[in-house]
Amino acid sequence: MMLLLVGALSLVACTCGSPPIDPFKADFQDTAVQINLMGSYPETPGSGLNPSPSFIEVREKLRMIRDEPRAKGLLLRLGSSGGDFAQLRDLTALIKQIREREKPVHCHFDRLDNAAYLFAIRACERLTMSPPGALDLVGYASQLIYAAELLENLDVRAEMIAIGKYKSAAETLTEREMPAPTREVLTDILDQYTTDLIDGLKERLGGGDASKLLDEGPFLAKHALDRGLVDELEYLDEAREALKKAAGIDRLSVVPLIEESAPPSLGDLFAMGRQQKLELPEPYLAVVSLRGNILDGARSDSANIYAASVVKRLEELSADPNAKGVLVRISSPGGSALASDLIYRALARLNEKKPVVISIGAVAASGGYYIAAAGREIFAAEESIIGSIGVIGGKLELSALMEKLGVRVETMKRGENSAYMSPLTPFSASEREALERQLRGIYDLFIDRVAEGRGKSREEIEAVAEGRVYTAKQGLPLGMVDRIGGFEEALARALELANLEPKATIRFFPERKDLLTELSELLSVGATPDVQTQALLMSLPTGVRESAEWLALFGSSEGVFARLPYELRIQ
Template sequence: MCRAVVVAACLLAACKSNPSKLDDVGSAPNGNDPWAQTFAKHDGDATTADSGGGGLGFDLQGILEKIKDSIDTPGPYESPKKSKDFDEEKPHWAVMGVAGGIVEREAFSLTGGGRGTELRNLATRLRSLAKNDKVQGLILRVEPLDISLPDVVELRDAMHDFRASGKKLDCHTEDASNSTYLVLAACDRIGLAPLGNIAVPGPSAMPLHIKPLLDKLAIEADFIHVGAYKGAAEPLTRDAPSKEMEETLNAILDQRYATMVDIISKERKVDAAAVKTLIDTALFPAEQAKTAKLVDEVTSWEEFRDSVKAPWTKLEIEPDDKDQLAAMMKLARFIGAMPPERPLGDHVAVVYALGDIVDGDGDGVIGARQQIASHTLVSALRALTFDDSVKAVVLRIDSGGGSAQASELIWAAVEQLKAKKPVIVSMSDVAASGGYYIASGATKIFAHEDTLTGSIGVVGGRIAPAAALAKLGVNTFPMGRGKHATIMSSLKPWNDEEKQIIRANMEAVYTTFVGRVAQGRSKTAEQIQPLAQGRVWTGLKAKSLGLVDEIGGLDAALDEARKLAKVEPTTALEIYPPSPTLRDVLAGWGQVHAPFGLSASAMATESIRALDPRIADAAARLLDLVASFQTTHVQTIAILPELQ
């Protein structure tokens, strides 16, 4: 982008210095042409001092400012960004759009930019607007959201904080279902488009099993579980969910159903029995939604917005930074001309641990927004351990686990960190298996009622494609020296003796896992065993079992960390992973393992995506799971169907 701007500027300079024979160089500037004024002020004096043109005879800074203004200004057929009577120095309403994925940290692709709105940024923006004495109220235009239930709870907390400031929060949507509607329910007033729908069918799960497909292909999934409820590989090894998996999923759905009923009942002032009837009805066209008290008004967006009868202006979730010095410093940090931005003096650090836990460096710091690579995260934790200005660390986890070895290394780094300062864990949607492993030793653990955690168990195995290859005319002949030389390289299933060797190794990992949890929770291994066995617990149940300490979100964890660290609430936070730098981008580029940002699983499931994107995503996840076991044979990982 920067290169394109420089090239454009050079071309403009060349055109200015060498006018075409078709140019009317003698004519006066057109008063209606904003670009004409930029060049006209230099006519007649080639030596006039320019404003950033480098002596080329034109105003580069002015050109760039006009480009920015042109981009920011709506076109003649676009919606206005503010009402005609808006004055930023006078009381007004703010208008903001919220749509798509709500994520912990915005993930960056080296080929496709970022994706998702960060939950923390959105919550901070709401609380900032609550303190703005010029903002009388806020209108949210809410489009379908991809957001987990625990994140719904945290976003709703921020929305209630806005309302607690004495300001009105109005929301409008064209369609909403389940989690999106639970967000809307936190508003003072809900508007729905005339042909819109509200769908509250209740929480659901759809386990996807591909063993019958593997059977047709003569591919065998050779897996072993340690823990009666450890069902990570069930989609590969069973035709249907086991009774243990059904029991787990039913408990999760029961808790999420209870949360949904409670929120709608309290927010819409409808008794719980009536809410359950609404859920059983499921789908409500606009007028029926109003009759059922799920929305307050049926009206278009423009009419809803203008009904506040006050000046308004459209805002972005990320505030528009008009400070040129701040923008220059941000650029300088990106290219490495200035050190990364960090708080001065004593402060609390927030470390995000998101995605699958993998061995090694992974995709470096730039990949740390969607992946927990042991070497990368351990290095960050060690740096914070020996930084005396960091007085406490909040470890924010959203992970179903992964490599057992990587989980152990991260656990050890957390232990070393805890020896010098408090470590508070904040569990987001999932902190299960390896995700719980790395949390278990913390000073204190916070979870939401609907967080999925536990899954203290081990799974190991691999895909055995020898029979499938034989069908294609490819015969394999593993050879080696040593009785079990080909135990990991053979393409055939393990024999009984080999399975005993693998199981013994997995049971040793399981014993260590249980021991780490027992140590962290100040219990004996015997006390942890009934809570383990690979069983997934909701956050509410985990608290009653002693696997977590408190029910609460990131704000509650930060309050605890600040209290233990004796740091003022207004002190800035240090965030890891930080904003990416040019060095991170270049380092990450060398560690990208799939071409053009596409994984093999994504390419393999592209045909399924045309039929059902959800099934394609689930299938891709299973294929990624299979691929991961080719290099990491023993894992502490929880695989659950997507919860709607």
């Protein structure tokens, strides 16, 4: 009974009175601040049932520290990043702004990977590590898994067709080893990332042959200190004292990235039923985050991009006279070709009425880049992965497995190609020809959409297409992005194009759902199992999780995909 009451009342926002809260937990006095940056963060807020911080909230916390006069210095407790280079670039820009306010920024870690270390030496004035810590400065690596032999052993055939020389998404299912075009692309990406890391090391060490250091790693604490990779060996409490001394302050507050909230009381629940939040109309810039696989449908899922839900949101922003412009943050390897085109169209129509600026996160490839092309201007970090203009389609064909299991399949057709996507029969010549014709048509549409969005000729886009993957640094001279820059630069440009002041109101979509709203949706009639599904996916090991997401993609759409050809994880 109580759960039903919670579900019913959680639809109304609570405005219960409460005393002011000091976000620094320092009784509104001057203080040094510590925040913990561990790993990469989702671009969109998670559920109220899983209140982990989003990257939007991390950025907002750093802006608060930058702008708050009572914050006299910053200690970053760092952990390995997972290799999200675009996020690290954004954080570096914000932390440099904090330092420009003459607030010392120190960093401390127990263990770091390559990317997080590069961030630390760019952002921090002082870098220390715990005496028992380790620095995994070993250079970048990427590994791809090829499962053709596994499928053969299971009597499963991957019947896939790719349009584009470099469109190699199917190769993980059809090949036994890495094809030459894939090796060529990954070599270029690894070389760029490695050059960037070596340049950072040279700047830290004042020259020398920094590349040799990568072959010495990983480093224990004393070895790292001897090589000049850190400034001191000390424990966290000692790092706190060093920051307080540098800031000239005797107080330090450990500030969470998202505020912890106490469970609502019964009185709060009843008060929510009586009060509604009054929002006064005012001009604002909308920031829309799109993250994950691009899928068909209208489900609500912070880990994926569902076309119908996104289109609805964009249409609402187009109709809202107070939304003066839109900044779209994309971090997606692509997905359904149909869903990508639907979102592209909605963005292009929105861009006709008000400025749309694109900020690319770690990746906007294939369908992700398809969407990005609709923006007026595209910003991306040097390391952001873009391109992969191509499509693939096909199926996993199970007839041999069915026969082995003693399952007999009888097919009755009215139409030469009526069962062409059935996994129970192989492609006939006519069915393969029909699928290839369909893929070619979608590829041509992809080329046309990108040419239209980027203001280029079809021939210019064809020259950079064929499914080839680029970094934004490579793509800039090719006209695939407009500027090298992170979220902050894209935000400033979006505000400028929208004729809004730098301090104008910014509204983020999707908004974080509170616990009561999540419970209401979870318990409502017809609730989808998204929360449970995401919890299951996140519990899987990394390699298995990506495979499960691929299977979800196969099951969600019409079988034609505009997606990055592999899970690119370089760290």
